[in-house]
Amino acid sequence: MTSKKIKEAKGEQKFAAASEAAVKEAEAGGKEWAKTFDAITDFVFIQDKDFKFVKVNKTFCDALKKKPEDLIGKKCYEILHKSDKPWPNCPLAKTLKDKRPHTEEVNDPNIGVPLLISTSPLFDKKGEVTGIVHIAKDITERKQAEEELRKSEERFRVVMKGSPIIVAITNRELRYVWIQNPYSDFDPEAVIGKRDDELADNEGTQQLMQLKQQVIEREVGTRTEITFLLLTGSLTYDVTAEPLRDTSGRVIGVTTVALNITERKKAEEALRKSEQWFSTTLKSIGDAVIATDTKGNVIFLNSIAEFLTGWKQEEAAGKPLNKILNIINEKTGKPAKNPIKRVLREGVIVGLANHTVLIAKDGKRYPIADSGAPIKDDKGKIIGAVMVFRDITEHKKAEEIIKRKLEFEKTISSISSRFIGIFDIDHVINASLRDMSILSGASRSYLFLFRNNKEVMDNTHEWCAKRVSPQINNLKNLPSAMVSWWMKKLYKGKIIHIKDVSKLPQEAKAEKGMLQKQNIKSLLVLPLYIGEELAGFIGFDNVVKTEEWSDDDLALLRISSGIIGNALERKKDDEGKSEFLSNVSHALRTPLTSIKSFTEILLKYKDVNSVEHRKFLATINNETDRLTHLINKLLDLDKIEHGESKWKSAPCNILNIIQNSINEVDPLIKEKNIVLKFNLSSQNLIANGNEDKLKEVLVNLIGNAIKFTPSKGEIRITVKKKKETIEVSIADTGIGIPRDELTNIFERFNRLDNSINRKVTGTGLGLYICKQIIEKHEGKIWAESQGGKGSKFIFVLPEA
Amino acid sequence: MNKKKILIVDDDTSITLSISFVLEKEGYAVIIAVDGEEAVKKAKEELPHLIVLDIMLPKINGFEVCKRLKANVQTREIRIIMLTAKGDEKDKRLAEELGVNGYITKPFDIDTLLSEIRKGVANGEK
Numbered sequence: 056m057t058s059k060k061i062k063e064a065k066g067e068q069k070f071a072a073a074s075e076a077a078v079k080e081a082e083a084g085g086k087e088w089a090k091t092f093d094a095i096t097d098f099v100f101i102q103d104k105d106f107k108f109v110k111v112n113k114t115f116c117d118a119l120k121k122k123p124e125d126l127i128g129k130k131c132y133e134i135l136h137k138s139d140k141p142w143p144n145c146p147l148a149k150t151l152k153d154k155r156p157h158t159e160e161v162n163d164p165n166i167g168v169p170l171l172i173s174t175s176p177l178f179d180k181k182g183e184v185t186g187i188v189h190i191a192k193d194i195t196e197r198k199q200a201e202e203e204l205r206k207s208e209e210r211f212r213v214v215m216k217g218s219p220i221i222v223a224i225t226n227r228e229l230r231y232v233w234i235q236n237p238y239s240d241f242d243p244e245a246v247i248g249k250r251d252d253e254l255a256d257n258e259g260t261q262q263l264m265q266l267k268q269q270v271i272e273r274e275v276g277t278r279t280e281i282t283f284l285l286l287t288g289s290l291t292y293d294v295t296a297e298p299l300r301d302t303s304g305r306v307i308g309v310t311t312v313a314l315n316i317t318e319r320k321k322a323e324e325a326l327r328k329s330e331q332w333f334s335t336t337l338k339s340i341g342d343a344v345i346a347t348d349t350k351g352n353v354i355f356l357n358s359i360a361e362f363l364t365g366w367k368q369e370e371a372a373g374k375p376l377n378k379i380l381n382i383i384n385e386k387t388g389k390p391a392k393n394p395i396k397r398v399l400r401e402g403v404i405v406g407l408a409n410h411t412v413l414i415a416k417d418g419k420r421y422p423i424a425d426s427g428a429p430i431k432d433d434k435g436k437i438i439g440a441v442m443v444f445r446d447i448t449e450h451k452k453a454e455e456i457i458k459r460k461l462e463f464e465k466t467i468s469s470i471s472s473r474f475i476g477i478f479d480i481d482h483v484i485n486a487s488l489r490d491m492s493i494l495s496g497a498s499r500s501y502l503f504l505f506r507n508n509k510e511v512m513d514n515t516h517e518w519c520a521k522r523v524s525p526q527i528n529n530l531k532n533l534p535s536a537m538v539s540w541w542m543k544k545l546y547k548g549k550i551i552h553i554k555d556v557s558k559l560p561q562e563a564k565a566e567k568g569m570l571q572k573q574n575i576k577s578l579l580v581l582p583l584y585i586g587e588e589l590a591g592f593i594g595f596d597n598v599v600k601t602e603e604w605s606d607d608d609l610a611l612l613r614i615s616s617g618i619i620g621n622a623l624e625r626k627k628d629d630e631g632k633s634e635f636l637s638n639v640s641h642a643l644r645t646p647l648t649s650i651k652s653f654t655e656i657l658l659k660y661k662d663v664n665s666v667e668h669r670k671f672l673a674t675i676n677n678e679t680d681r682l683t684h685l686i687n688k689l690l691d692l693d694k695i696e697h698g699e700s701k702w703k704s705a706p707c708n709i710l711n712i713i714q715n716s717i718n719e720v721d722p723l724i725k726e727k728n729i730v731l732k733f734n735l736s737s738q739n740l741i742a743n744g745n746e747d748k749l750k751e752v753l754v755n756l757i758g759n760a761i762k763f764t765p766s767k768g769e770i771r772i773t774v775k776k777k778k779e780t781i782e783v784s785i786a787d788t789g790i791g792i793p794r795d796e797l798t799n800i801f802e803r804f805n806r807l808d809n810s811i812n813r814k815v816t817g818t819g820l821g822l823y824i825c826k827q828i829i830e831k832h833e834g835k836i837w838a839e840s841q842g843g844k845g846s847k848f849i850f851v852l853p854e855a
Numbered sequence: 856m857n858k859k860k861i862l863i864v865d866d867d868t869s870i871t872l873s874i875s876f877v878l879e880k881e882g883y884a885v886i887i888a889v890d891g892e893e894a895v896k897k898a899k900e901e902l903p904h905l906i907v908l909d910i911m912l913p914k915i916n917g918f919e920v921c922k923r924l925k926a927n928v929q930t931r932e933i934r935i936i937m938l939t940a941k942g943d944e945k946d947k948r949l950a951e952e953l954g955v956n957g958y959i960t961k962p963f964d965i966d967t968l969l970s971e972i973r974k975g976v977a978n979g980e981k
Contacts, residue, residue, distance in 0.1 A: 637941065637943065640940065640942065641911060641940040641941060644940035644942075644960075644961045644962060645867055645870070645940055645961065647961070647962045648867075648870055648940065648961035648962040648963065649867070649869040649870060649873060650962075651962040651963070652869075652870065652873035652874070652877075652962070652963075652965065653869075653873055655964070655965045656873060656876060656877060656965065659877075659965060660880060667876070671873075674869050674872070674873075677869075678869060
């Protein structure tokens, strides 16, 4: 064993030196021999060639409890080994034989102690061996140390057997003297006596050797992790190296305990990676994360949490969560319950109540959504809590927008569905105003309709919130000019959205005053169209919810206004239809009434004289004709309005048509002695149109002229070419038409209210039919009149 | 015996002709007006026992005539029978609200008209 040799080596050196000195003394034959050798603690004696003691020192005598005289002359093996033959491996015999010094360990039970014996020859002047100096050392202690080492090695073996630990002992030359559980690649026998770099020369083994060298030099233990890159993969060991000392404390080698931590390293690496992943995740996660200990004190904040709370990790650490995560209820403004307490107490996941607002350190407010969850160890014990929360400002905004859009959709669809197959349009408009008011948060909403060329407006529909008094009856017959700024915007089709009435521009001074007088702070006004015509507006007062509305939202609301406009248009149509029906009924009933009355009279009264009798029958006859004529006109009207949308058009000479028309009404002209005059710019005026229809128009217009012209009056017909059109006018010398009736007379059943008209029978459809025919020719018809001086009907047709 | 005075208001000459013929035959004195204004004027001047009033009249319509007569102390007691080609329930309701005593739609039965007139005249005398 190498360790033993180390120990021996030192002892031998010392021993050899002593032995040399003893020999010199002996050669010198000096008297000082006894003195010197008696002081030596080793056994020293000189023997002759026959193994007989010549000289013995005191130590040797004391050990044998003999006096020198008792020993001198006696043979050493008789005294020491109690034998008649020399000890088998006695070095003395070897020295005698080869005349060289020898050292041998002798363990003779007869001696009682293990001895290290060194023998050196003594020569005379001739070089002959005269004796042998014999030094014996008691090596009991050394033997014991060696035994201890052996025992401890045994202990290591026992302890480390089967463990993932390699235990080894290397000597000062860094050679293995013992190893347990060696690398699987090596046969243990092949390891003993080798150095690490001889086993495998790599970074790991170099590091291991340096470690051992360091322990030998510094004589203190150390510990490190060494990774060996082997072909079969990398292995990592936690290596503890301790100096190995002998009993005297000298470092004689190094014990190394290498723990295979490859798996642990792998796990650690995986953990590190997962931690890194976790920390990266925490950082990059959009949510704020705060972790606390079991007492609810903050131990960690991620950067989002730092941003939202305004607290830095360093400041926040150790502080109670309540202080860092200062939350209140959005609605009540009171502190909100922090869920962490329940999380820690019950170990459950707890979400925050809705409408929670976080107040940051600097006072900023963020609406947040969050939840708290317990952190448990692998045994399920709660070791802390984690709060995850996020700023839901954007989310809330988006939610608001979606909510609003849905409200819009709901409102609009409810409005539109109400208008499908209307029953009572006013009721539906009122309901729509209510819906739109709720949507915009208005306190009052209203519909105004214009009339008289938009000069006047009336509040026709109104909705008021509770405790808001209706104004509708105070808002009739208002001049539009009082809201001129407003009107200008409406004319441009713009929505008027006034978020703050007090900030209205100077040009809206009138409106501002009016609105402020009514304590209206904000306002929304939508133009209302009937067909393509601006017909009025829908307004909303104190629109508290429209603050955040976008132009898109307003555009959506405009749809509602459009729906109402359509409904009003339909209402107007419907009213027109029922009015028409009512007019037709009235027009039919009137001649029928006469026919029935006179018939009844003739049946009831026998004494009707023959003149009256004839008169009544003539009336019945006339009224019957009137009825027939009316029915024919109604059929014409239906054809014009619904059928025959395309007439056969051809170039036709206007003068011919006029002549034919005059021929038709000639009896009437003659009857009233009317003078007919003509102004013709050319003889050849060709229009593109339907001759029959144009004749119908002319007969009608000339007929009217005759009706309203007194006897012997004058009718002037003018035909002229104007650019690419032909203009025809028929002027009478009748009583004329009031200015405000000039357009109405072309409406259905609109008969002039005057005494002359009362006397002439008419259907109320003539001019209306004329207008329809001319417009189908892509022409125009209108009337002109200067009160009292007659009327003039003019129509224009495109030239062929 | 004084003849009861009846004012007939209609813009259609053949209707005034037929009604006046019948009423004269039945012993009434007949006055005729052809528009609303004339009707109000003649009612005030003549204070007839009863008015047969059309609705669709020139100048001012029958409803307006009715309103004006009811608003006047002198004329408000005059019985009014509406005789109109307007057969809408709406018109009938409006006429009733204005306090007319009868509502007859054209074309009418002479006997119906006569019975309404007789009833009206008789009630007016109570």
